Amino acid sequence: MSEVVATTRTILVVGGGISGMTAALEAAEAGADVLLLEKGASLGGWVSQLSRGHPTLCPPARTLEDELRRLGAGRLRVLTRAEVVRIDGQPGDYTATVRLAPPAPREVGNADRSGDPDASPDADPDAVPNPDTGERKLRVKAGAVVWATGWRPYDAAKIEPYGYGRIPDVVSSLDFARLADPLGPTGGRLLRPSDGREARRVAFVLCAGSRDKNHLRHCSRVCCAAALEQAAHVTGHLGDEADVTLYYVDIRVTGSLEDLYRKVRSDPRVKFVRSKVAQITRDAHTGSPVLHGVATEGGQRYARVHDLVVLAVGMEPGVPGDALPLRLVTHAGGFVAPDPANGAIFAAGCAAEPLDVSRCVQHATVAALRALQVVRRVGGVEG
Amino acid sequence: MVGDGPGDRAADGPEAGPERANAPPTPRREGGLSRRILVVGGGVAGMTAALEAAKAGYPVTLVEQGPQLGGALAGLWKRAAVRSPFRHPVDTGVEALAEAVSTHPGVRVHRSAGVVRVAGAPGRFTVVLAEGNGARVAGQVGAIVLASGFRPYDARRLPELGYGESPDVVTQLELETLAKKASGGPIRRPSDDAEARRVVFVQCAGQRSRTQGHLPYCSGHCCLASVKQAMYFKDRDPGIETLVLHDDLRTPGVGGEDFYRSAQEKGVTFVRARVDGVVLSPGPGGPVVSFPDQVLGENVSVEADLVVLATGMVPVSGTDSPLPWLPREARPTGIFAAGAVRRPMDSSEAAEDGAGAALKAIQAVEKAALGRSGPSPFRS
Ligand SMILES: Cc1cc2nc3c(=O)[nH]c(=O)nc-3n(C[C@H](O)[C@H](O)[C@H](O)COP(=O)(O)OP(=O)(O)OC[C@H]3O[C@@H](n4cnc5c(N)ncnc54)[C@H](O)[C@@H]3O)c2cc1C
Numbered sequence: 001m002s003e004v005v006a007t008t009r010t011i012l013v014v015g016g017g018i019s020g021m022t023a024a025l026e027a028a029e030a031g032a033d034v035l036l037l038e039k040g041a042s043l044g045g046w047v048s049q050l051s052r053g054h055p056t057l058c059p060p061a062r063t064l065e066d067e068l069r070r071l072g073a074g075r076l077r078v079l080t081r082a083e084v085v086r087i088d089g090q091p092g093d094y095t096a097t098v099r100l101a102p103p104a105p106r107e108v109g110n111a112d113r114s115g116d117p118d119a120s121p122d123a124d125p126d127a128v129p130n131p132d133t134g135e136r137k138l139r140v141k142a143g144a145v146v147w148a149t150g151w152r153p154y155d156a157a158k159i160e161p162y163g164y165g166r167i168p169d170v171v172s173s174l175d176f177a178r179l180a181d182p183l184g185p186t187g188g189r190l191l192r193p194s195d196g197r198e199a200r201r202v203a204f205v206l207c208a209g210s211r212d213k214n215h216l217r218h219c220s221r222v223c224c225a226a227a228l229e230q231a232a233h234v235t236g237h238l239g240d241e242a243d244v245t246l247y248y249v250d251i252r253v254t255g256s257l258e259d260l261y262r263k264v265r266s267d268p269r270v271k272f273v274r275s276k277v278a279q280i281t282r283d284a285h286t287g288s289p290v291l292h293g294v295a296t297e298g299g300q301r302y303a304r305v306h307d308l309v310v311l312a313v314g315m316e317p318g319v320p321g322d323a324l325p326l327r328l329v330t331h332a333g334g335f336v337a338p339d340p341a342n343g344a345i346f347a348a349g350c351a352a353e354p355l356d357v358s359r360c361v362q363h364a365t366v367a368a369l370r371a372l373q374v375v376r377r378v379g380g381v382e383g
Numbered sequence: 384m385v386g387d388g389p390g391d392r393a394a395d396g397p398e399a400g401p402e403r404a405n406a407p408p409t410p411r412r413e414g415g416l417s418r419r420i421l422v423v424g425g426g427v428a429g430m431t432a433a434l435e436a437a438k439a440g441y442p443v444t445l446v447e448q449g450p451q452l453g454g455a456l457a458g459l460w461k462r463a464a465v466r467s468p469f470r471h472p473v474d475t476g477v478e479a480l481a482e483a484v485s486t487h488p489g490v491r492v493h494r495s496a497g498v499v500r501v502a503g504a505p506g507r508f509t510v511v512l513a514e515g516n517g518a519r520v521a522g523q524v525g526a527i528v529l530a531s532g533f534r535p536y537d538a539r540r541l542p543e544l545g546y547g548e549s550p551d552v553v554t555q556l557e558l559e560t561l562a563k564k565a566s567g568g569p570i571r572r573p574s575d576d577a578e579a580r581r582v583v584f585v586q587c588a589g590q591r592s593r594t595q596g597h598l599p600y601c602s603g604h605c606c607l608a609s610v611k612q613a614m615y616f617k618d619r620d621p622g623i624e625t626l627v628l629h630d631d632l633r634t635p636g637v638g639g640e641d642f643y644r645s646a647q648e649k650g651v652t653f654v655r656a657r658v659d660g661v662v663l664s665p666g667p668g669g670p671v672v673s674f675p676d677q678v679l680g681e682n683v684s685v686e687a688d689l690v691v692l693a694t695g696m697v698p699v700s701g702t703d704s705p706l707p708w709l710p711r712e713a714r715p716t717g718i719f720a721a722g723a724v725r726r727p728m729d730s731s732e733a734a735e736d737g738a739g740a741a742l743k744a745i746q747a748v749e750k751a752a753l754g755r756s757g758p759s760p761f762r763s
């Protein structure tokens with residue numbers, strides 16, 4: 001094996017979340033040379049942060065990482081703290097520009113120096129660290145690219161009437177995941193931010209920012225299931241004390257997740273109110289958040305006080321359409337579309353569409369296959 | 384050597400071609416391994432698996448029990464939009480896909496055929512196919528993709544929704560047949576061939592229900608299908624009344640919401656209600672659908688020319704139980720399930736799943752060549 005970081009027969013995978021890890025592993029297992037670049041310090045993406053709060057959909061991140069380690073000695077190499085900022089070229093011959101954050105990138109599971117950019121003849125000759133930031137740049141070649149840069153939560157503060165950022169006890173589903181995490185800041189106790197009291201009356205506001213022309217047009221697919229699971233967590237945690245309300249428009253869980261919905265729905269401690277919440281205010285006396293709206297069923301106006309309000313925020317692309325490192329065809333909203341015009345750049349997972357973990361795995365496998373087809377052609381390998 | 388399948392001569396793999404079953408299906412040489420991938424089922428999942436594996440350079444044999452490729456997708460008039468701006472139904476693309484599969488030099492297609500025997504392990508499965516003409520062919524393959532799809536839920540179990548009572552109560556799949564027949568012209572109701580001008584869609588028919596004989600799960604695709612089918616009528620004539628009765632309307636993902644919005648803009652009416660029943664009207668009119676209107680809080684009855692039931696998908700996995708779905712990799716190893724046989728899914732996802740299974744099959748072949756075997760530890 002040569003010492004180069006990458007050649008036109010290499011598959012470059014950008015992003016080390018569940019989708020990128022899957023694509024990298026699947027392509028390597030089929031015999032391709034793979035380079036996986038992750039801008040953060042570790043692999044796993046959101047799944048490694050959400051896994052403890054969401055047991056039903058228990059993500060296989062840990063096992064994947066072990067597997068990556070095992071394969072590390074072979075065809076798959078991983079660089080962390082390596083952000084792809086630019087891609088040039090065409091199918092079969094791409095060059096990616098990578099920003100390496102200090103300290104020097106760590107290679108997972110491969111002790112030899114073949115993955116060290118300094119050892120590579122492909123490294124940009126003037127890869128001198130920037131004296132101010134310590135950053136270095138690296139250029140790598142690849143025949144095909146799997147674009148697996150994932151998602152980011154919609155900024156809840158942009159939903160003006162919901163008071164996120166103004167009302168301390170209005171939190172996002174991701175904030176809640178931290179609160180509920182036994183290894184998190186509160187040791188898993190649902191202490192509300194304003195006064196540290198344990199929250200008992202907990203509201204979940206679904207479609208916060210999603211399915212809304214003023215925010216995200218699309219339905220983010222995972223937030224209903226995630227909210228149901230978080231609601232089940234509250235009842236499990238607080239027992240008879242729990243007083244949970246879900247404000248929703250449609251509960252969108254498909255397949256066997258219906259069982260989770262049925263279970264939560266039949267729990268007397270959980271109320272379901274079909275309504276798009278109009279506004280959240282802060283009670284003048286208690287400081288607690290108050291939800292306002294009109295119930296779809298019956299049409300009554302309500303103003304209900306809760307201890308803690310969780311906004312089930314939607315997903316937007318991790319790298320927005322206008323910040324992509326090259327021009328790609330995207331759907332409205334910036335998710336990368338499957339389009340022949342995108343050449344041999346194949347989006348995987350939430351970079352392409354809001355997906356749950358199992359769909360990400362499925363989707364990333366396909367991206368790996370498409371990339372494999374390209375580098376096989378480049379290499380002249382026939383069947 | 385017997386070359387029965389249409390694509391046969393073009394694409395002999397490294398292993399022996401199909402042999403007569405009565406001849407022992409011996410591998411060409413001791414320890415000879417096959418890189419050929421057998422795909423069972425010629426729906427969108429199976430066709431995609433076959434094409435993608437062939438594109439990656441692997442010889443493929445595709446077996447379809449019916450006379451044509453296409454599976455359920457071939458029975459649809461259109462499919463829901465798959466790209467921005469997600470506004471109108473689009474062609475299914477099934478013919479182009481079937482054509483690409485049939486003409487690819489790496490794919491042998493056996494129509495009206497079935498698999499009667501499978502034995503062996505990755506890299507060295509021996510399989511026997513039964514052709515429509517009664518002939519049996521045997522050969523060796525390296526890995527297998529099982530894409531046998533779904534069957535529609537048997538709507539005769541829903542007499543309370545008028546199915547079987549009135550010819551004008553149809554399933555979504557039957558509506559696709561009517562729409563195909565109409566081919567862009569007026570869609571006619573079965574009873575008297577009159578144009579259907581008042582159409583009611585009943586969501587979750589026999590689904591998401593714990594009633595004995597119903598499906599406990601949500602098939603996931605049928606809300607989008609009703610949205611699409613309502614557009615069949617509205618796109619032809621905005622004056623046709625279309626009413627979708629649903630509890631939760633489930634159109635998740637990147638384009639579903641825009642498609643739903645588009646239907647609302649086209650004048651499709653959506654009402655939240657779980658339908659109580661569908662009865663025949665005492666007079667000459669069509670079936671009458673009754674439901675409690677959740678918004679108004681009162682019982683409502685509407686008469687329709689055509690009632691469409693959103694019944695679900697049952698996987699064709701060889702067992703009668705709809706749950707649990709097939710995992711990706713079956714026992715023994717080297718057999719990979721793909722498409723609606725794994726769980727209900729729409730055609731985009733079935734295609735995606737088929738392509739994924741092709742990759743898993745390729746890996747199994749490659750691993751067998753390296754002397755490794757066994758599934759990846761993290762696969763579900
Ligand atoms: C509130 C909430 C709860 C959820 N709960 C569940 C659940 O219970 N079950 C479930 O199945 N799913 C759940 N999900 C969805 C789940 O988080 C996603 O399916 C999954 O994280 C997607 O993985 P990914 O690899 O596509 O993206 P990500 O996890 O976002 O990973 C992308 C990676 O790419 C890296 N990256 C980005 N840009 C670059 C670049 N330019 N160069 C290099 N690296 C880059 C990022 O640092 C990141 O590590 C939930 C989502 C939300 C919003």
Ligand SMILES: Cc1cc2nc3c(=O)[nH]c(=O)nc-3n(C[C@H](O)[C@H](O)[C@H](O)COP(=O)(O)OP(=O)(O)OC[C@H]3O[C@@H](n4cnc5c(N)ncnc54)[C@H](O)[C@@H]3O)c2cc1C
Pocket residue numbers: 423424425426427428429446447448449452453454455456459461462463496497498530531532533534535555556557559604607608611699721722723724728729730731733
């Ligand atoms: C009414 C309706 C409307 C729909 N609308 C849409 C839509 O708008 N958009 C969309 O994307 N999807 C839609 N779908 C879903 C779509 O039809 C399915 O996702 C898709 O057909 C699944 O493909 P498949 O290949 O997995 O299975 P199938 O289409 O079921 O194909 C399986 C194939 O395998 C064959 N087979 C089975 N057993 C064997 C065997 N033992 N040996 C050999 N061959 C075998 C069958 O004959 C069949 O050809 C709709 C479905 C329905 C019912």
Ligand code: SF4
Pocket residue numbers: 206207208210211218219220221222223224225250251252312314635
């Ligand atoms: S998954 Fe549920 S909460 Fe999320 S956007 Fe869709 S309907 Fe709203």
Ligand code: SF4
Pocket residue numbers: 586587588590591600601602603604605606607631632633693695
């Ligand atoms: S997709 Fe819609 S109609 Fe089909 S079972 Fe689910 S909720 Fe009911």
